[in-house]
Amino acid sequence: MSSRIAQIRLVSSHPEVYEPCDDSFALVDALLADRTNLLQHQPTLCLELGCGSGYVITSLALIVGQAAHYIATDINPHAVKVTRETLEAHGVHAELINTNITSGLEKRLKGLVDVIVVNPPYVPTPEDEVGREGIASAWAGGENGRTVIDRILPVSDNLLSKKGWLYMVTLTENNPLQICLQMREKGYASRILVQRLTEEENLQIIKFWRDSDSQVAEKENKTVPAKVMESFLSQFHIFPFLRGSNNDSS
């Protein structure tokens, strides 16, 4: 089977739409690395939040195939149009909606989505830059870059099916360990699939899935089995900067 992804020369563009960048490539690399699992997973509904140029949703559609249905949203009206062009250039289809995260979809899509992918605006910025019109909303993430991420997490929890998976890009400054622990409280296990140091950023691609162990632990108000926790935390010891502390002397 082919494992094609979107081709840069076929990705459409617009001056106010985020162009595929290191973060986009890292996310698609993570999807490729997880390709075998994705194919076995046989998702029916897949969703991208903040599709930008369409590079990621097009790649996902090429990787998983047209047996699934794809939906992509963006708050930027130019982005959804550019995504439509990118999809068409690759001969794949996704339904596009110009909306804030998933506003309008939340009632009916609750518990139905098998795969969510998101490369959110994660750059720490002043709070008032978040969600402004135009290209700034592509990266402006507010305090610790967490403003939009912290809205996306509960929305994803609400939309994901029982077998649902979430793939998300984070930056070390977002405090990914804290994000994983927060998701663990909601019953999700997590793993860093790709870890990338670029000139400017330390990026992680994290996969979240509902984990019966931690869910049971939560229900019974017990702590997560030590072994599970240990292996989960170990990935953060390998990459000490993932803990997100700025005063790390190492």
Added chain:
Amino acid sequence: MRLLTHNMLSSNIKGVTNGFPLRIEIEKVVEKPVDFNPEFLRNMFPKIEWKALVNAARSMGYVELPEEVEPSTLYSEDFLHKFHHALLELHLEEGALVCPETGRRFPVSKGIPNMLLHEDEV
């Protein structure tokens, strides 16, 4: 916009309690052939609000969907082809989705619905 998407959208205006289904205002409908996949259709069927789909298809001029579906119907090729056509092949290319409670129009342009709210609607 496929009718599958119409089936998943509700009016998101603050205070609206009966935001589903959105009424469809048609300027332009297009049909785009899609590979037939019975497995996908059987997986999707339980997620669909059937009545809303039947009425949406009707408003787009497609009247072949039955009002009621028995579990055994899901194995009828004939039925699945009709379901497939209504769900995936009919697209609202230009027009609007209208909130059933407030009458607010959400424009659909180039097949893309705009669900962004004004400040006083959030």
